[in-house]
Amino acid sequence: MKITESEVRYVADLAHLKLTEEEIRRFTGELGEVLAYMDKLNELDTEGVEPMAQVLFEAEETATLRDDVERESLGAEAALANAPLAGAGYFKVPRVIER
Amino acid sequence: MASRADALAPPEVMARYEAVIGLEVHVQLATRTKIFCGCPTSFGAPPNTNVCPVCLGLPGALPVMNRRAVEMAVQAALALNCRVNPVSRMARKNYFYPDLPKGYQISQYELPLAEHGWVEYELEGAARRVGIRRVHLEDDAGKSLHEGFRDSERYTYVDLNRCGTPLIEIVTEPDIRSSEEAYQFLTELKQIMQYLEVSSCDMEKGHLRCDANISVRLRGASEFGTKTEVKNLNSFRFLRMALDYEIARQVAVLEDGGRIEQETRLYDVASGTTVGMRTKEHAHDYRYFPEPDLLPLRVSDAWRERLRAAMPELPAAKRARFRSEFGLRDYDVEVLTASRELAEYFERAAAASGDPVEASKWVQGELLGALKAAGKDLAVSPVAPEQLGELVAMVRQGHLSGKMAKEVFAKMFATGEPARVIVEREGLRQISDAGELERVVDEVLAANPKQLEQYRAGKATVLGFFVGQVMKATRGQANPQAVQELLRRKLASPAS
Numbered sequence: 001m002k003i004t005e006s007e008v009r010y011v012a013d014l015a016h017l018k019l020t021e022e023e024i025r026r027f028t029g030e031l032g033e034v035l036a037y038m039d040k041l042n043e044l045d046t047e048g049v050e051p052m053a054q055v056l057f058e059a060e061e062t063a064t065l066r067d068d069v070e071r072e073s074l075g076a077e078a079a080l081a082n083a084p085l086a087g088a089g090y091f092k093v094p095r096v097i098e099r
Numbered sequence: 100m101a102s103r104a105d106a107l108a109p110p111e112v113m114a115r116y117e118a119v120i121g122l123e124v125h126v127q128l129a130t131r132t133k134i135f136c137g138c139p140t141s142f143g144a145p146p147n148t149n150v151c152p153v154c155l156g157l158p159g160a161l162p163v164m165n166r167r168a169v170e171m172a173v174q175a176a177l178a179l180n181c182r183v184n185p186v187s188r189m190a191r192k193n194y195f196y197p198d199l200p201k202g203y204q205i206s207q208y209e210l211p212l213a214e215h216g217w218v219e220y221e222l223e224g225a226a227r228r229v230g231i232r233r234v235h236l237e238d239d240a241g242k243s244l245h246e247g248f249r250d251s252e253r254y255t256y257v258d259l260n261r262c263g264t265p266l267i268e269i270v271t272e273p274d275i276r277s278s279e280e281a282y283q284f285l286t287e288l289k290q291i292m293q294y295l296e297v298s299s300c301d302m303e304k305g306h307l308r309c310d311a312n313i314s315v316r317l318r319g320a321s322e323f324g325t326k327t328e329v330k331n332l333n334s335f336r337f338l339r340m341a342l343d344y345e346i347a348r349q350v351a352v353l354e355d356g357g358r359i360e361q362e363t364r365l366y367d368v369a370s371g372t373t374v375g376m377r378t379k380e381h382a383h384d385y386r387y388f389p390e391p392d393l394l395p396l397r398v399s400d401a402w403r404e405r406l407r408a409a410m411p412e413l414p415a416a417k418r419a420r421f422r423s424e425f426g427l428r429d430y431d432v433e434v435l436t437a438s439r440e441l442a443e444y445f446e447r448a449a450a451a452s453g454d455p456v457e458a459s460k461w462v463q464g465e466l467l468g469a470l471k472a473a474g475k476d477l478a479v480s481p482v483a484p485e486q487l488g489e490l491v492a493m494v495r496q497g498h499l500s501g502k503m504a505k506e507v508f509a510k511m512f513a514t515g516e517p518a519r520v521i522v523e524r525e526g527l528r529q530i531s532d533a534g535e536l537e538r539v540v541d542e543v544l545a546a547n548p549k550q551l552e553q554y555r556a557g558k559a560t561v562l563g564f565f566v567g568q569v570m571k572a573t574r575g576q577a578n579p580q581a582v583q584e585l586l587r588r589k590l591a592s593p594a595s
Contacts, residue, residue: 014384016195054394064394068130068167071137076147079155079259088248089146090256093197096243 002035003028107347112354117318118346119326120275120311121232124288125266126298127239127306128171134238134265135162135205135393142304146258154238154263156201161392164189168236168265171297172212173398173406175267176234178291178413181216183403189236189390197257198241206268207235208387212396218271219415220287222280224429229284230272236396239264261305273312273323278342282335285309290414294439302334309338314359315349324349325359329373331366341366345373417442425455434463440477444484451488454495461491465505469512481515482508490518497531497578498522531578533585536569539577540585543568554590562586 008028012019019027076089085092133140136153152160176183190208216231241259248256269288275281289300289307300307309332314324329345332338344366349359364373412420414436421432421442435445445462449455466487470480490508493499499507499522510521522528530536543565544551554561562583569582 014193014386054389054391064163065166065169066137066163068132068165069137070132070139071151073138073149074151074155076145076150079147079150085254087250087254088256089148090244090258091147091197092254092256094255095245095251095253096197096255 002032002039107344107351108354113347113350115318116315116346116350116353117320118276118278118342119273119314119316119323120277120281120342121273122269122271122275122281122285123310123312124269124271124285125239125308126175126269126292126300128168128265128267129296129298130165130167130171130265132165133263134165134168134236135263138263140264144260146256146260149260150262154200155259156199162205164393164396165265169212169396169398170406171265171295172234172236172267173403174295174410175269175292175297176213176216177403177407178295178410179213179216179218179231179234179269179288181213181231181234183213183398184210185398185400186210187212187235187396187398189393189396190387191390192237192385192387194385196240196243197255198243198259198262200241200259200262204237204240205390205393206237206387210395211235212267212398218284218287218291220283222283227280227283229274229280232270232272234267234269237266237268238262239266273314278339278346281311281342282339285335285338287414290437294411294414294417296411296439305333308333311338311342311345313342313345313349315346315353324353325361327359327361327373328363329366330363330376331368337366337368340371341373344371348373411439425449425459427456427459431459431463435459438477444477444480447484448488448491451485452491452495453488454491457491457495458488461487461508465508469509473512481513482511486511486517493518493522497529497581499527499529500575500578503527503529503575526574526576528576529578530573530576531581533581536577536581536585539569539572540565540582540589543572544589551590562590 005024005028008019008024008031012024012027080086080089080091083091128134130140132138133154136151138149138151138154141149153162173183187207188210189205191203192206192208193203195202211233213234214232216234217228218231219226219228221227239261241257241262244256244258245251248254271284275284285307292298292300292307298306302308310328310330311332312326312328314326316322316324327345327349329341332341345364352359360375363376365376366372367374417436417439418432421427421436422429427435434441436442441462444466445459448462449458452458452461466480466482469482470477475481487508490499490504490511494501494504499518504518507518507521507527510516511518514521530539547565547568550561550564554565565586566579566582569577569586570579
């Protein structure tokens with residue numbers, strides 16, 4: 001096995017996901033297969049190949065920069081429209097202290 | 100508050116230990132708009148008004164990097180003597196918190212914008228150096244308000260206006276050895292950022308935020324001790340107090356035979372202590388990965404050099420030049436270079452005056468005094484630097500006495516008129532002309548034969564009386580030194 005059930009529980013917890021025992025068993029298997037496939041890819045000799053984070057073009061300077069110019073914002077009403085709870089112009093969430 | 104730290108470990112115990120401190124400083128860049136969208140970064144707007152799909156993290160919204168933010172970050176990195184990487188990469192730092200709507204911060208991880216720099220600052224007259232490990236770009240989170248609402252017991256209020264504001268994070272090497280060094284370093288860093296105008300560094304507004312990694316070890320030890328991270332050092336005063344407290348706390352734990360827990364602690368302003376934060380074990384597993392929505396950040400040599408060429412003279416260079424070029428004392432240099440604006444004001448005044456040392460006195464004394472009394476900023480000073488320089492020159496050339504000049508300055512400050520205009524209108528010109536003064540002196544001597552006799556009889560103090568009479572006759576406009584000299588000469592010669 002490439003991944004254990006406890007690792008799946010840990011990752012799920014980091015992602016704030018609540019999984020049933022059945023799901024944990026299923027994902028342990030499925031994630032294991034994905035990771036096994038990564039091993040297969042790792043068989044490729046990538047010596048001297050630069051790691052790539054983007055498949056878009058190469059240029060000396062990033063061409064996709066924007067000028068520091070204001071654009072209209074949404075405004076509070078629209079911003080809060082989908083909030084489950086709002087008040088006094090703020091989003092409201094259950095009290096949090098820890099970070 | 101020093102007593103807080105003293106109570107933990109007595110000075111003779113503290114003396115056996117050495118602190119090892121590294122700082123992480125967040126500086127808010129002074130762009131007009133956010134780092135990945137066109138929302139304004141203005142402070143104090145009504146909550147959740149400066150927001151859009153990008154900074155709200157709405158599904159499908161895509162970030163585009165603000166060119167100005169990159170430029171400011173590159174200039175900051177160059178000013179900190181860093182090597183700017185030609186290619187750097189944005190990365191997602193994943194964590195959950197209500198003021199982070201995307202569920203991740205867009206930061207930099209493996210490939211930061213710049214690395215391997217240093218800052219030099221002065222400590223008790225000697226140059227000290229702090230290594231800069233890295234400078235990277237990232238976006239800020241929103242603001243959580245935990246208090247101040249009627250249902251704050253149950254709810255946290257979230258304002259996302261600040262969300263997406265551009266920041267640079269500056270990470271130092273663990274080169275700092277005391278709270279005083281940390282204070283001086285941060286002061287220098289702040290001054291550099293302000294000179295560059297990449298940030299106003301207003302700590303009250305959160306433009307400059309500082310966390311510290313602290314450990315202690317016995318003096319002479321080469322291994323580092325276990326470190327704690329102290330957060331919430333959001334004023335220069337708190338920085339010093341929090342570091343002193345944490346250093347003493349760690350020494351006290353070790354002296355008791357205890358062990359330092361590696362943890363995050365929060366500086367509590369009310370108690371003047373640091374308090375361990377209850378954090379989940381894996382709260383720091385951020386699962387960084389390259390940001391797929393942004394291209395790698397490429398800074399060409401040409402672009403970098405253009406940005407370097409556009410940088411102003413930095414504080415350290417300016418201080419050195421003020422010393423060598425103008426012959427100013429360290430203290431005066433310190434005051435005059437505190438801000439780029441003041442340094443520039445002084446230089447213009449000095450050039451117009453032809454006497455930098457005198458100009459320095461006037462800027463620090465009369466000008467700063469009057470501005471402070473009036474509650475005004477230098478930017479809106481009613482007296483332009485050239486006008487102040489002209490006034491100083493008039494004193495130097497003997498057209499005005501120091502006392503008259505102060506009166507003229509007060510009028511300049513009140514009206515904004517140049518000295519020349521005030522002096523002419525009010526007939527305030529100082530009389531230094533020998534012929535003119537001689538005429539008045541002769542009149543005064545002739546009008547006071549009794550006193551003249553007393554002086555001749557050996558009563559030297561009568562000289563003061565004659566000076567006073569001449570000043571009176573000229574309505575204070577006579578040059579007192581010239582008058583004294585003239586009187587001495589006249590009285591020394593035999594009566595005519």
